[in-house]
Amino acid sequence: MSAKTKISVVDLRMEYVDENRGIRHIATDGLTLDVKENEFLCVVGPSGCGKSTLLSAIAGFLKPRGGTVSMDGRPILEPGADRGVVFQEYALLPWKTVLENVGLGLKLRGVAKAERDAVAMRFLDITNLTHAAEKYPHELSGGMKQRAAVARTLANKPEVMLMDEPFAAVDAQTRLTLQEELVRIWDENRLTVLFITHSVEEAVFLGDRIIVLTPGPGKVRAVVDVPIPRDQRHWATINANPQFVAIRDRTLALVRGLEAA
Amino acid sequence: MSAGFFRLGRFRVDLLAVLPFLLLILMWRTLPSLTGMPEYMFPTIGAVWDKAVELTANGQLQDNILDSLGRLFLAFLIGNALAVPIGIAIALNRSASDFLRPVLTFLQSIAGVAWVPLAVIWFGIGMGSVVFVIANTIFFSTLYNTVAGVESIPKVLHRAVRSHGGRGWALYSELILPGAFVNILLGLRIAMARGWHALVGAEMIAGSNGLGYMTMEAVQWYQSSTIVLGILCIGCLWLAMDQLIFRPLERRTVVRWGMVRQ
Ligand SMILES: Nc1ncnc2c1ncn2[C@@H]1O[C@H](COP(=O)(O)OP(=O)(O)OP(=O)(O)O)[C@@H](O)[C@H]1O
Ligand SMILES: [Mg+2]
Numbered sequence: 001m002s003a004k005t006k007i008s009v010v011d012l013r014m015e016y017v018d019e020n021r022g023i024r025h026i027a028t029d030g031l032t033l034d035v036k037e038n039e040f041l042c043v044v045g046p047s048g049c050g051k052s053t054l055l056s057a058i059a060g061f062l063k064p065r066g067g068t069v070s071m072d073g074r075p076i077l078e079p080g081a082d083r084g085v086v087f088q089e090y091a092l093l094p095w096k097t098v099l100e101n102v103g104l105g106l107k108l109r110g111v112a113k114a115e116r117d118a119v120a121m122r123f124l125d126i127t128n129l130t131h132a133a134e135k136y137p138h139e140l141s142g143g144m145k146q147r148a149a150v151a152r153t154l155a156n157k158p159e160v161m162l163m164d165e166p167f168a169a170v171d172a173q174t175r176l177t178l179q180e181e182l183v184r185i186w187d188e189n190r191l192t193v194l195f196i197t198h199s200v201e202e203a204v205f206l207g208d209r210i211i212v213l214t215p216g217p218g219k220v221r222a223v224v225d226v227p228i229p230r231d232q233r234h235w236a237t238i239n240a241n242p243q244f245v246a247i248r249d250r251t252l253a254l255v256r257g258l259e260a261a
Numbered sequence: 262m263s264a265g266f267f268r269l270g271r272f273r274v275d276l277l278a279v280l281p282f283l284l285l286i287l288m289w290r291t292l293p294s295l296t297g298m299p300e301y302m303f304p305t306i307g308a309v310w311d312k313a314v315e316l317t318a319n320g321q322l323q324d325n326i327l328d329s330l331g332r333l334f335l336a337f338l339i340g341n342a343l344a345v346p347i348g349i350a351i352a353l354n355r356s357a358s359d360f361l362r363p364v365l366t367f368l369q370s371i372a373g374v375a376w377v378p379l380a381v382i383w384f385g386i387g388m389g390s391v392v393f394v395i396a397n398t399i400f401f402s403t404l405y406n407t408v409a410g411v412e413s414i415p416k417v418l419h420r421a422v423r424s425h426g427g428r429g430w431a432l433y434s435e436l437i438l439p440g441a442f443v444n445i446l447l448g449l450r451i452a453m454a455r456g457w458h459a460l461v462g463a464e465m466i467a468g469s470n471g472l473g474y475m476t477m478e479a480v481q482w483y484q485s486s487t488i489v490l491g492i493l494c495i496g497c498l499w500l501a502m503d504q505l506i507f508r509p510l511e512r513r514t515v516v517r518w519g520m521v522r523q
Contacts (some may be wrong), residue, residue, distance in 0.1 A: 061420050081426030091421035094518045095439040107423040108435065138519025156425050 006071065006076030006160060006192045007035040007058060010248070013066030023059060027053040029065070029217040034161070040186055040193045042203035044255055045221075051196045054218070056163050058194065059085050080229045081105055084158030086166045090145040092137040098124065098148050099133040105156025122153040126185060143174035150178075154185065160192045168198065176235045179205060183233055200255055204248045212254045222254045279434040286488060304486040307417050309493070312414065312486040321475075329471040333460055336392045340399030344452075345445065348407025349437060365404065373398045373455075375464040381467045390467040391460065399452040406448025410441030443488050443515045 012031040017024045028050035037039050043051050056062040057069050060079040069076045071083070079085075084105075092101050099120050106116035124130050127147040137145060146166060153161055167175045183206060183221075186193055197203050203210045210224040228243055238244050286306070293303050300308065316322035350357040355397045376397055380390035415437065422436045438445075464473025476491035515521045 059420070059424055061423075079423035081424070083424060085420065085424040087421060089415075089417050089419050091415075091417045093418060093435070093439070094520050095442070095514070104422070104435070108422075108426040108428075108431050129483070136518055152425070158288065 005034045006037040006039075008070050009033050009054070009058070009067070009233065010069075010189060011067035012054070012057060012064055012069060014050065014057055015065045028216040028219065030219045031213075033211055033220055033223075035194055038190050038192055039208045040195065040206055042195045042197060042207035042210045043213065044112075044197055044203045044251065044252055045212060045218055046255065047198070049213045049216045050218030051213065052164055055085070055162050055194065058160075059162055070212040081109070081156055082159045082173045084153035084156055084161045086153050086161065086163040087147050088165045088168055088241050090137070090149045092145060092152070094137055096141070097134050097136055098129060100146060101137065102152045102155050104152060112189055115196075120151075120155055123155040125250055126154070127151040127181065133170075143170045143178065144251070146170055146174075146183075148226055150182070152238060154189065158191070160194065161195065163195045165196055165198060167202070174258075175202075180234065182206065183230065187230055202246055204228075204244060204251060205235070205238060210251055212251060221257075224251050225253070235248075275388075286466045301483050301485055302491055308486040309489050311489050312484075316487070316490070322490075322494070324469055325472050325475045326498070328499070329460055329464065329473070332471065333387065333395060333453075333456055336395035337399055337456060339392070340396040340452065340456075341403050341449065344363075344400045344403035344448075345407050348404045349411055349433070349441070352408045352411030352441075353437070365401075369401050374458050374466070377463055377466050380463075386467050387469045391463040391471070394463040394467070395456050399456045402452035402455050403445070403448040406444045406451065407441060410444025410448070411437055413435050413444065414440035443520045446507070446511060447514060451500065452502070454499065454506070456496060461495060 002090045010032050013029045014031075016027060016132050031050070031054065034200055043054065048103055054063065057064055058076065059070075060076050078085075086165035087202070092098075096104065099117060101114040102123055103111075106119060107113075108204065110138075121130065121133065124133055127150060129147055129151060130143060132140060132144055132148070137148070140148065146169070150166065165176050170178065178200060183208040195203070195206055197206075200210075207226050210226060211220055212222045212224065213219065224247060226242065226247055228238075228247075232238065232241060266273050267276070268274070290306060291299075292298075293305065304312075307483060313322065347357075347361065351361055352358075374394065376394050377390065380393045384390040384393060401480040418440060419437060427435060460471070461473035461476075464471040468474035470476075472491050472495055476488045479485075479487035479491070511521075
């Protein structure tokens with residue numbers, strides 16, 4: 001694992017201001033963390049602690065009130081194709097077929113249709129969606145939509161993939177499959193991933209490291225390393241792995257505030 | 262869901278949809294004689310048919326229909342060409358909204374036939390006045406539907422397109438226009454229907470030809486068959502437009518995309 005820092009969040013303060021009612025809500029304050037190049041970093045924390053807000057800051061959707069967010073040493077000012085986002089709500093465009101959705105990033109970059117269809121087909125193949133290429137999003141199941149959303153982001157070859165509880169809305173069975181597929185795809189493509197989740201188990205299964213946030217306004221409570229080799233990460237066997245169980249239980253205690261960092 | 266259908270050339274006609282028309286014809290056939298209404302107040306089917314044959318033979322009916330359609334399409338183009346971009350600007354840009362909304366709301370109340378008197382003074386009787394009044398009506402119909410359409414695009418879709426590298430004009434072609442299309446199409450349809458209302462109204466007052474003028478002029482001569490013929494033409498033309506243009510467009514776009522149910 002290279003130790004080079006890909007994304008650096010320093011002393012981040014994020015606020016939501018409601019001008020009409022004169023209310024300001026502090027979502028995160030004094031939040032500092034690094035995402036290293038090619039690492040799979042998971043972020044867990046109680047609901048409302050500012051996880052999605054953190055992701056929005058890194059994606060460039062929202063501007064920091066204080067502190068800095070930077071990638072490769074340059075401040076992040078706006079959204080860009082270098083940071084692919086997979087949304088919990090899939091966010092597929094209803095007016096495009098699955099194939100066109102997956103080719104979206106390439107189209108926006110001006111790649112010709114034949115080439116972007118070929119690339120899109122390759123990522124549909126990776127995500128087992130070849131048969132659904134010509135369907136529209138409303139014709140897909142939740143799990144298929146989720147895979148299409150992942151394929152769309154992957155096909156755009158981002159340097160960093162930001163994922164906000166991407167598997168929360170699919171059934172348990174599909175979720176396990178998607179998690180295993182994601183580990184495989186990440187392994188093959190050597191991406192940098194920031195993965196937000198509610199599920200500690202999911203975080204330990206997927207992550208190289210886990211950031212545990214405090215209740216809102218969120219800051220870092222603990223950083224947990226997950227030194228479980230990648231070839232041992234299969235749901236069929238991992239629950240019998242004492243290292244997995246130990247890390248999971250410790251992280252769970254940290255999230256619930258039962259254990260000091 | 263349909264009880265059955267037959268084919269008319271390459272068009273599919275639902276029996277269920279035809280029934281009400283048959284019922285109307287039946288009522289037309291029977292009611293006047295039952296109530297003892299005199300012919301000059303409500304013409305018989307035969308009289309209207311004869312009138313249609315007469316006015317087609319001398320070319321008046323076709324001329325009036327073409328005049329009306331020409332104005333309608335011209336006004337449709339002008340009204341929408343202004344309304345769609347302005348609607349998008351209002352929906353996306355805070356300053357544009359602050360700047361335009363109040364004045365447009367003010368003008369909206371006078372939209373339509375209320376402009377006829379001034380239009381006549383500016384453009385005289387005929388084409389110019391009528392087109393102005395229809396375009397005005399169409400503009401407001403499309404405008405507010407476009408605003409609503411753009412505002413209805415979920416924030417997460419904006420974010421998705423932007424984080425895939427969307428910027429500048431691509432945002433409009435890939436996101437704003439298709440995303441607002443449900444409402445824009447609805448708006449165009451309402452606009453066209455209201456355009457017909459405005460057309461007939463304007464022609465009645467400020468026209469020198471066209472279907473509206475034709476029906477109004479007939480009043481002077483108690484030509485009830487011409488009046489009913491005019492009404493039938495207006496109804497049939499709008500029905501045809503809806504079935505042949507708007508419906509298929511809807512089926513091929515927003516219905517296909519699952520953005521509206523059919
Ligand atoms: N658009 C908004 N306007 C005002 N307050 C907001 C907005 N979005 C989030 N917040 C507030 O900011 C805080 C952090 O929200 P955020 O969505 O980042 O939490 P989260 O950690 O992602 O929660 P969850 O796990 O439930 O998704 C919450 O207290 C929330 O109420
Ligand atoms: Mg969230």
